Each structure stands twice: as C-alpha cells, then as structure tokens.
Amino acid sequence: xxxxxxxxxxxxxxxxxxxxxxxxxxxxxxxxxxxxxxxxxxxxxxxxxxxxxxxxxxxxxxxxxxxxxxxxxxxxxxxxxxxxxxxxxxxxxxxxxxxxxxxxxxxxxxxxxxxxxxxxxxxxx
Amino acid sequence: xxxxxxxxxxxxxxxxxxxxxxxxxxxxxxxxxxxxxxxxxxxxxxxxxxxxxxxxxxxxxxxxxxxxxxxxxxxxxxxxxxxxxxxxxxxxxxxxxxxxxxxxx
Numbered sequence: 755x756x757x758x759x760x761x762x763x764x765x766x767x768x769x770x771x772x773x774x775x776x777x778x779x780x781x782x783x784x785x786x787x788x789x790x791x792x793x794x795x796x797x798x799x800x801x802x803x804x805x806x807x808x809x810x811x812x813x814x815x816x817x818x819x820x821x822x823x824x825x826x827x828x829x830x831x832x833x834x835x836x837x838x839x840x841x842x843x844x845x846x847x848x849x850x851x852x853x854x855x856x857x858x859x860x861x862x863x864x865x866x867x868x869x870x871x872x873x874x875x876x877x878x879x
Numbered sequence: 880x881x882x883x884x885x886x887x888x889x890x891x892x893x894x895x896x897x898x899x900x901x902x903x904x905x906x907x908x909x910x911x912x913x914x915x916x917x918x919x920x921x922x923x924x925x926x927x928x929x930x931x932x933x934x935x936x937x938x939x940x941x942x943x944x945x946x947x948x949x950x951x952x953x954x955x956x957x958x959x960x961x962x963x964x965x966x967x968x969x970x971x972x973x974x975x976x977x978x979x980x981x982x983x984x
Binding site: 787789791793798799800801804813815816849851853855860861862863864865866867869870871872 | 880909911912914916918923924925926929930935965967969971972973974975976977978
C-alpha cells in the first residue's frame, strides 16, 4: 500500500521561504508525476504545479512560475516543494499527490493514486 | 490554462436523494484526463472518478461520472450522511474547479 507522508507544520515570517517534503513508502515516484496543491482557509483547492522527477521537468499553475520550485532526491522517494517570498495569504495546508501521467512534461495526467496528509504553513509576523 | 467552473455552489439535499454536480471547462478536455474528488475538512482529497467515468478503487457505485468535451457531471444517486463534503473536478492533473459543497439535511 503506497503512502505519502509530508513534513510537519511550519511557521514562517513574511518574505522568507518554506520547504515542504513528501516521502513515499511502498513505492517510488520514479514512474509518476508529483502534484502540489494547497487549500487556504475558507478557499478551494489550488494547483501550484506538477513535477516529473525522472526527467526533472515541471509544469506550473497560473502565477506560480518563479516563486515555487520542485525537486526530488536521487532514489526518487522524497519530493520537495519550496515556496519563496512568503506572504500572509500563503497561509494554507499544502498537499502532495502522486499522479499517473503519460508525458514527461507533466501532461496527459490521468489520476492520482495517493495523497499526503497535508502540511500547514502559517505565515505571520 | 483551462478554467473549470462548477455549479451549483452549494447543494442541500436529504438522505436518499440524488445529487447532480456540473463541471464546465473553458475549452475541450479529453475525457481521459478529467477527475472528480471528494474533500472533507482536515483530510486529504479523495479520488472518486478518473477518466470522466471510471470509479476509483473502493468507491461505491452510487457515485458516477459522465460527460465529454466541455461539460462533465458527477452524480451521487442515493445520498448518505457521509457524502457531506466539497466536491471538485480537475483536468489533466492540473487546475481545479472552485468546488460544490454538498450538505445533507
């Protein structure tokens, strides 16, 4: 049974950066894409972007290019999302998900097969 | 970027009733890459439907998906109390609709 476990809650100052980790057990990210999604308080789900660790390629949601970056470790069992220049409205729960995609550029993505539990990031002075 | 618009914003129905949720895309979406999720507070989203009409593993058959092109529908045939949640459509593993909240009276 594949499980994704995310790193713990973070409290950050405005203008700083945060790095959220997502570790898979019972499998790897090798043949998958990794999607990063967030939910701000009282808001819906927002897609930040997707990353294909086998190729190191990424696709970004509207407005996210340049402020968010995605990486994965060598064995492709841990993925990371770094968000820079944090603002108070970046306070949200951040999720990772493993995604079945048929394209190296995070395209033709059919479904997710597992999600992390979410990481609360609080941005406050 | 493809924009997904869901309607209605909120559905308030009784147990046993049928819920029909709509997802409209700003341009055509391949049925292969349209999914529906259920999201409850404090939990990760749960995949219900992928490929527009295929139920994910373990999803009860009262959940069904249909549609093509720019118009897709999620139907919950007989609502149960545990179906109270927000439901989202997603295209190509990317953008989500804004969600439909289903309330059980």
